[in-house]
Amino acid sequence: MTQIITKPNVVEAPEGISGEGYFLTSLDKAVGLARKNSLWPLPFATSCCGIEFMATMAATYDLARFGSERLSFSPRQSDLLMVMGTIAKKMTPVLREVYIQMAEPKWVIAVGACASSGGIFDTYSVLQGIDRIIPVDVYVPGCPPRPEQIISGILKIQDLVGNESLRRRNSEAYNELLGKYNIE
Numbered sequence: 001m002t003q004i005i006t007k008p009n010v011v012e013a014p015e016g017i018s019g020e021g022y023f024l025t026s027l028d029k030a031v032g033l034a035r036k037n038s039l040w041p042l043p044f045a046t047s048c049c050g051i052e053f054m055a056t057m058a059a060t061y062d063l064a065r066f067g068s069e070r071l072s073f074s075p076r077q078s079d080l081l082m083v084m085g086t087i088a089k090k091m092t093p094v095l096r097e098v099y100i101q102m103a104e105p106k107w108v109i110a111v112g113a114c115a116s117s118g119g120i121f122d123t124y125s126v127l128q129g130i131d132r133i134i135p136v137d138v139y140v141p142g143c144p145p146r147p148e149q150i151i152s153g154i155l156k157i158q159d160l161v162g163n164e165s166l167r168r169r170n171s172e173a174y175n176e177l178l179g180k181y182n183i184e
């Protein structure tokens with residue numbers, strides 16, 4: 001039976017020093033705390049995994065508890081690309097364009113077997129994993145993954161976001177990563 005989680009997610013303070021009337025932490029951690037708890041997902045849903053995402057957004061699982069209830073269908077107003085479903089090769093220019101149009105900092109989750117590896121569709125017309133065209137931060141396994149798994153993926157992204165250095169996006173390593181995908 002599905003366990004219904006009713007308690008809201010309580011945000012903890014980052015590492016720091018506290019005393020009477022003050023709390024000190026680094027800028028990285030303060031910004032990371034805000035970013036990780038206000039992710040705006042762009043659902044790029046093409047097939048069945050998208051239905052699981054709808055369940056993840058609905059009352060029982062309620063993604064709003066993690067600060068991600070504000071979905072965006074505009075790449076410029078989102079920072080988390082969630083790719084859910086089979087990606088036909090004909091769709092790859094569109095997915096790449098959506099990724100490129102998102103402003104930095106941005107993160108990507110491949111939700112389910114199809115987005116992660118092509119899944120059962122080992123065929124000429126299906127992209128065998130979105131990491132062939134864009135960088136991916138977290139992979140969620142399953143065909144389809146249950147909403148709990150999608151939430152687990154979001155929690156992993158939150159960990160990454162909360163601990164990311166503010167300098168990472170300007171780093172040589174990050175530019176090198178984008179360079180591998182021919183993205184400037």
Ligand code: SF4
Binds near residue numbers: 048085112
């Ligand atoms: S991974 Fe399975 S459930 Fe998800 S889109 Fe592919 S076939 Fe459908």
